Amino acid sequence: NLKKAKVEGKGVLNNRISEYILTNLSQCGIKTHFVKRLNMREQLIKRAEIFPIEFIVRNIATGSLTKRLDIPEGTLLERPLLEYCYKKDELNDPLISREHIYSFGWATEEEIKYIDKTTLRINDLLTGVFRAVGIKLVDFKIEYGKAWNKDTDKKEIVLADEISPDTCRLWDVKTEKKLDKDRFRKDLGNIIQAYQEVARRLGIVPETTN
Ligand code: UDP
Numbered sequence: 001n002l003k004k005a006k007v008e009g010k011g012v013l014n015n016r017i018s019e020y021i022l023t024n025l026s027q028c029g030i031k032t033h034f035v036k037r038l039n040m041r042e043q044l045i046k047r048a049e050i051f052p053i054e055f056i057v058r059n060i061a062t063g064s065l066t067k068r069l070d071i072p073e074g075t076l077l078e079r080p081l082l083e084y085c086y087k088k089d090e091l092n093d094p095l096i097s098r099e100h101i102y103s104f105g106w107a108t109e110e111e112i113k114y115i116d117k118t119t120l121r122i123n124d125l126l127t128g129v130f131r132a133v134g135i136k137l138v139d140f141k142i143e144y145g146k147a148w149n150k151d152t153d154k155k156e157i158v159l160a161d162e163i164s165p166d167t168c169r170l171w172d173v174k175t176e177k178k179l180d181k182d183r184f185r186k187d188l189g190n191i192i193q194a195y196q197e198v199a200r201r202l203g204i205v206p207e208t209t210n
Helices: 010-027 063-069 098-103 107-129 191-201
Strands: 034-037 043-045 048-050 052-059 076-086 134-144 142-151 152-157 169-174
Touching: 010 034, 010 043, 010 107, 010 191, 052 107, 076 098, 076 107, 098 107, 107 134, 107 152
Parallel strands: none
Antiparallel strands: 034 043, 048 142, 052 076, 052 134, 134 169, 142 152
């Protein structure tokens, strides 16, 4: 009973927004799988072996957190809350603890230590990027993988995901208007307009060719 639909033009916007954000993060020293955007709909990325884990960061309580633990919607979290989910569609990506990750060998303690630190740094950087354009970063999901680094001839952990209004909750600072996938999930309408608004505020100009 998962809600599905094709929203015209959303992929193109996500491609641009994700390019913008991953480029920005790279410039701040975060290693990512992103190489370059090829055209309106495609990007070149490094091949990565993905950890079967979703890393979720929350700054404000909403969504599954409020339901699971009966936390009031909109509660400002005193510090970012990091959650792990096991990537398994058949099970609806269940919440897991760090111990599950180590028990089942989904990642090592050393890898998780590095990923957690990187994830919190990404949260700090993105919070600033969005805050500067009047948007609150409520929560988001990212994934990591191991990719070959040509220069060092070693595998390294890289951010291996898109970052877009499909994977983040973004609220307007003043009105708390939702500018993300919740417009679809909650039938709020104007999905494309909201994604365009995010792109416009970030200074991403529409592309007519390519
Ligand atoms: N999220 C995602 N993909 C998923 C699950 C979650 O991008 O498969 C994002 C979601 O958009 C939100 C955050 O992770 O920004 C936290 O989601 P939550 O656990 O509240 O689940 P939801 O209510 O979205 O089902």
